[in-house]
Amino acid sequence: xxELKFYKPVGGILSAELFFASDLHSVDDMAKGQGVAVELCxxxxxxxxxxxxxxxxxxxxxxxxxxxxxxxxxEWMQREFIERCSTEGVVARVEMATGDEIIVGHCPRFVFExxxxxxxxxxxxxxxxxxxPEVVLTLKCHDTQSAMxxxx
Numbered sequence: 001x002x003e004l005k006f007y008k009p010v011g012g013i014l015s016a017e018l019f020f021a022s023d024l025h026s027v028d029d030m031a032k033g034q035g036v037a038v039e040l041c042x043x044x045x046x047x048x049x050x051x052x053x054x055x056x057x058x059x060x061x062x063x064x065x066x067x068x069x070x071x072x073x074x075e076w077m078q079r080e081f082i083e084r085c086s087t088e089g090v091v092a093r094v095e096m097a098t099g100d101e102i103i104v105g106h107c108p109r110f111v112f113e114x115x116x117x118x119x120x121x122x123x124x125x126x127x128x129x130x131x132x133p134e135v136v137l138t139l140k141c142h143d144t145q146s147a148m149x150x151x152x
Contacts, residue, residue, distance in 0.1 A: 012097045013045040016066055018090040021115035027106055030093055038068045038075055049146055062104050062141050064092055070133025089115025102147045114143040
């Protein structure tokens with residue numbers, strides 16, 4: 001990402017590195033630089049948590065939406081990545097613009113059982129002459145705890 005900003009960022013995602021759940025035994029296995037990291041477009045990627053309760057049981061839906069330049073996001077469009085992301089899932093190390101780093105797709109109760117899975121993958125050509133193509137990767141999972149609560 002371009003780091004030349006004329007304002008102090010207060011929201012959004014600076015970077016995300018994805019690790020296949022089957023390759024992990026603990027969060028310590030998520031060494032920086034060993035996962036799938038694609039340079040993200042400025043000011044477009046988001047992380048969202050949605051809490052809900054049914055019959056007194058609380059669940060949290062985690063949604064991580066990553067947006068990359070059309071050429072840089074091609075790694076996400078490879079068949080093996082899509083298949084593994086859909087079946088075994090991924091765990092994401094996310095650096096927020098606030099300075100926080102969170103792990104999404106892992107929680108103490110379920111460990112890696114509720115990893116992020118492919119929600120959707122879109123290639124957008126752009127709608128104007130000066131708009132760049134983009135790849136939008138949306139990953140989702142459910143568990144019982146906020147990732148913001150388990151900060152590393």
